[in-house]
Amino acid sequence: MKQIKTKIISNRLIGPMCYHMVLEAPSVARAIKPGQFIHVRCSDSFEPLLRRPFSLHRKNGGRIEILYKVVGSGTEILSRRQSGEAVDVLGPLGNGFAPKLSTLNSQLSTILVAGGMGVAPLVALAQELSKKKTQKLRVLIGACSKSRILCEEEFRALGAEVSISTEDGSKGAKGLITDRLNFLLSTLNSQLSTIYACGPNAMLKALSRIANAKRIPCQVSLEERMACGVGACLGCPVKVKAGEYKMVCKDGPVFDAEEIAW
Amino acid sequence: MVEVKIGRLRLANPVMAASGTFGYGEEYNRLFDINSLGAIVTKTITLKPRIGNPPPRIVETPSGMLNSIGLENKGLDDFLKTRAQPLKRLKTKVIVSIAGETAQELKILTGRVSSSGAADAIELNLSCPNVKGPGMAARDVEAARKIVKAVRKAVKLTLIAKLSPNVTDIAEIAKAVEDAGADAVSLINTFPAMAVDINTQRPILGNATGGLSGPAIKPIALKMVWDAYNAVKIPIIGIGGIMSAQDAIEFILCGASAVQVGTANFINPKASLEIIEGIEKYLKKKNLKDVNELIGRLRIWPR
Numbered sequence: 001m002k003q004i005k006t007k008i009i010s011n012r013l014i015g016p017m018c019y020h021m022v023l024e025a026p027s028v029a030r031a032i033k034p035g036q037f038i039h040v041r042c043s044d045s046f047e048p049l050l051r052r053p054f055s056l057h058r059k060n061g062g063r064i065e066i067l068y069k070v071v072g073s074g075t076e077i078l079s080r081r082q083s084g085e086a087v088d089v090l091g092p093l094g095n096g097f098a099p100k101l102s103t104l105n106s107q108l109s110t111i112l113v114a115g116g117m118g119v120a121p122l123v124a125l126a127q128e129l130s131k132k133k134t135q136k137l138r139v140l141i142g143a144c145s146k147s148r149i150l151c152e153e154e155f156r157a158l159g160a161e162v163s164i165s166t167e168d169g170s171k172g173a174k175g176l177i178t179d180r181l182n183f184l185l186s187t188l189n190s191q192l193s194t195i196y197a198c199g200p201n202a203m204l205k206a207l208s209r210i211a212n213a214k215r216i217p218c219q220v221s222l223e224e225r226m227a228c229g230v231g232a233c234l235g236c237p238v239k240v241k242a243g244e245y246k247m248v249c250k251d252g253p254v255f256d257a258e259e260i261a262w
Numbered sequence: 263m264v265e266v267k268i269g270r271l272r273l274a275n276p277v278m279a280a281s282g283t284f285g286y287g288e289e290y291n292r293l294f295d296i297n298s299l300g301a302i303v304t305k306t307i308t309l310k311p312r313i314g315n316p317p318p319r320i321v322e323t324p325s326g327m328l329n330s331i332g333l334e335n336k337g338l339d340d341f342l343k344t345r346a347q348p349l350k351r352l353k354t355k356v357i358v359s360i361a362g363e364t365a366q367e368l369k370i371l372t373g374r375v376s377s378s379g380a381a382d383a384i385e386l387n388l389s390c391p392n393v394k395g396p397g398m399a400a401r402d403v404e405a406a407r408k409i410v411k412a413v414r415k416a417v418k419l420t421l422i423a424k425l426s427p428n429v430t431d432i433a434e435i436a437k438a439v440e441d442a443g444a445d446a447v448s449l450i451n452t453f454p455a456m457a458v459d460i461n462t463q464r465p466i467l468g469n470a471t472g473g474l475s476g477p478a479i480k481p482i483a484l485k486m487v488w489d490a491y492n493a494v495k496i497p498i499i500g501i502g503g504i505m506s507a508q509d510a511i512e513f514i515l516c517g518a519s520a521v522q523v524g525t526a527n528f529i530n531p532k533a534s535l536e537i538i539e540g541i542e543k544y545l546k547k548k549n550l551k552d553v554n555e556l557i558g559r560l561r562i563w564p565r
Contacts, residue, residue, distance in 0.1 A: 001292050001293055002293070003293060003530075003531060003532065041529065041530075046325065046476075046477055046505060046529065047324075047325065048322055049322055049325065049326060049327055049476055049477070049525070049529060050320075050322050050327060050528060050529065051528065051529060088530075090293075090531070224317060224318070225317075225318045225319075225320045225321065226320065227320045227327060227329065227525075227528040228283070228289075228527065228528045229528075230289040230290070230293075230531075231285065231289050232283065232284055232285035232289045232290065232305075232527070233282065233283055233285075233320075233329070233331070233528060234282075234305070234314065234319070234331050234334050235319045235320035235329060235331065236317070236319070236320065237314065237316075237317050237319060237334075238317070239316075243313075244313060245313060245314055245317075245334065250289075
């Protein structure tokens with residue numbers, strides 16, 4: 001974990017209220033893994049007060065990329081920051097995805113399930129998995145409508161087979177991403193699959209039920225309001241089946257889906 | 263010279279990390295050497311484990327934030343087993359924060375924490391706004407006096423009473439705990455507060471209410487430190503929205519012998535280091551040799 005001043009290389013609009021930011025941050029880039037996050041101070045003043053957590057979207061040499069949607073005052077300020085400006089970053093934080101890469105079995109399939117902005121950390125994971133080229137990478141992207149589908153080309157460029165679904169049918173299959181997942185699993189040997197997912201909680205909950213029923217290992221990346229981001233303030237709990245709380249920032253943000261008390 | 267004394271505790275400088283914002287030091291020690299701090303105050307421990315409040319526990323508000331952690335901690339036994347040793351290895355002073363529902367519970371806590379050797383001082387959290395029971399004592403003069411008296415008997419270590427701002431007259435409470443034998447008072451804890459989501463028509467926090475901290479509360483905290491300073495002789499530890507050296511110096515001028523930095527740790531984990539440096543620079547600029555000369559130095563306008 002480091003606290004550093006990074007330089008904005010670019011910050012551009014890529015979808016409705018969605019931005020892609022590139023930061024020059026060699027020391028963080030060296031250490032950060034897919035699923036981990038950085039805690040960003042959006043302004044130099046105390047308005048807004050708290051940092052904002054963003055998961056690693058891509059890594060490119062000494063540069064890290066994040067993908068974010070403007071949802072409040074912090075991301076609004078971030079969206080107006082210009083290239084060349086300095087941004088205070090704390091990271092890498094949390095535990096990332098733990099991809100199972102040990103077997104060279106070509107029957108194995110890795111399924112990434114991204115709902116809306118959930119594509120953000122999964123591109124980083126696809127980037128890492130594509131380097132190994134050991135297994136088929138299948139990506140499901142789902143959103144409410146066409147304009148909210150992000151990163152389709154990025155996934156394809158990484159060699160993934162991409163399947164799109166929208167709730168209004170404006171792109172890809174009409175319906176929920178979990179219906180697409182069920183369909184995909186019916187065509188595969190689900191015993192040999194692993195799922196990695198990020199998206200709204202309702203989606204992760206439904207997906208976790210599917211994975212559990214079919215006994216498919218499933219890792220999910222969670223979101224929660226955070227203050228410190230390092231495990232000191234105990235402000236971002238998620239209830240686990242053992243009946244206690246774990247912290248999204250320190251114990252997660254990636255958890256085994258079966259561990260969570262949905 | 264920035265050394266200050268709180269009871270029998272000598273601090274290398276007057277800047278501490280506030281309870282509940284710094285865990286047990288472990289996380290931030292990976293970012294910088296926390297031995298540079300005057301002291302750290304641990305997350306509050308209770309006799310039995312506490313699971314804490316349901317999420318969301320945090321919400322940002324104008325110039326501040328609300329928290330509703332609910333004193334989540336693994337309890338005394340776990341503290342002694344897993345936290346005591348690493349804390350003993352720190353060179354900075356360790357102030358262990360404790361809370362309990364009865365004087366009896368607090369006596370057991372203080373007794374076992376002091377015999378573990380992990381604590382240089384005890385901070386009695388009389389004022390958490392997010393739980394029933396342990397949060398009440400600092401709102402009532404007689405309850406505060408009784409509890410501090412009982413704990414005082416059980417502990418030789420420097421005893422600090424952390425006070426709630428949710429009172430009519432903080433000076434009166436400060437005086438009562440001084441009479442009961444507290445070596446120092448720390449003030450203030452967070453203000454009970456709320457945030458509401460008009461779309462869902464629900465409170466944002468899972469526990470409905472929480473405690474307000476950050477720059478928003480600083481002016482009120484300053485006034486309460488000033489009030490307490492004019493009422494008691496024991497040292498005062500100023501807390502409330504301290505983000506910078508300037509904020510810390512304001513508290514010292516109002517009578518604080520030391521300060522605790524809380525919410526600022528979340529925004530700038532190295533805030534305390536910058537504050538220590540800033541205090542040293544200020545002393546030099548004002549041609550002062552000793553930070554103790556600043557304590558309560560506030561020059562009231564002539565009438």
